[in-house]
Amino acid sequence: MNTSSILSTVLDQWKAGVDAHDPDAVAKVFTDDAIFQGLHPYSVGPAGVAEYYASQPLGMKADYEILETRQLSDDLILGYLKVAFSFVDRPTLDVNLSILAHSNNNTWKIAHYQVSKLS
Template sequence: MSTRTYAEKALRDVLDAWQQAIGVHDFDRVAALFTVDAVFQGLRPYSVGRPGVAAYYESQPLGMTVDYRIVTAEQLADDVVLGWIAADFSFAEEFRPPLPVSLTVVVRAGAIAHYHVSPRIDAH
C-alpha cells in the first residue's frame, strides 16, 4: 500500500467514526476517538485530553451533522498521519446555515492526537 493510500485510509477510518458519532450526538464516543493527551482546538478555547473533547461536543446542538472531504493526507511516520480536511457542519434548525470549516488533524496509532479547526474561506 502506498504511503498516500495508507494515510487516506487511516484518516477515513477515524473520520468516518467521528462523523457517525457526531450524527447521533454521542459525545463520549467522539471523545474516545481521540488520544488521552489530544490537543483539541474547536471554535473556542482549546483543551487537552478526552474530557475537553467530550464537553465540546456535548455542548453542540442536537441534530448537528458533519460531512467531510479529505483535501490532503500525508504519512509523517509509521503510525502518524497528517490530514487537511474540508468539513461542513449542518444543523437541524432551518434558519442556521451550514458552517464550512477547515480541519487539521494528526492521527497517531488510529486516534486523533491533534485537532485544529478554523473557519473555511473558499477561494473565489
C-alpha cells in the same frame, strides 16, 4: 492500507459520534493527550472533547472531505480536510480541519485537531 483509508476509518467513527450527538463516542476517537481546538477555547484530552461536543446543538451533522494527507512517520499521519457542519435551524458552517492521527498498537486515534473557519 493507505493514509486516506486510515484517516477515513478514524473520521468515520468521529462523524458517527457527532451525527448521533454522542460526545463520549466522539471522545473515544482521541488520544489521552490530544490537543483539541474547535471553535471555542482549546482543551487537552478526551474529557474536553466530550464537553465540547455535548455543548453542540441536537441535530448537528458533519460531512467531511479529505483534501490532503501526509505520512509523517510509521505511526503519524497528517490530514487536511474540508468539513461542513449542518444544523436543523441555521446555515451550514464550512470549516477547514487539520488533524494528526497517531497509531498505538495499530489503533489510530486523533492526537491533534485544529479547526479554522472559512471566510
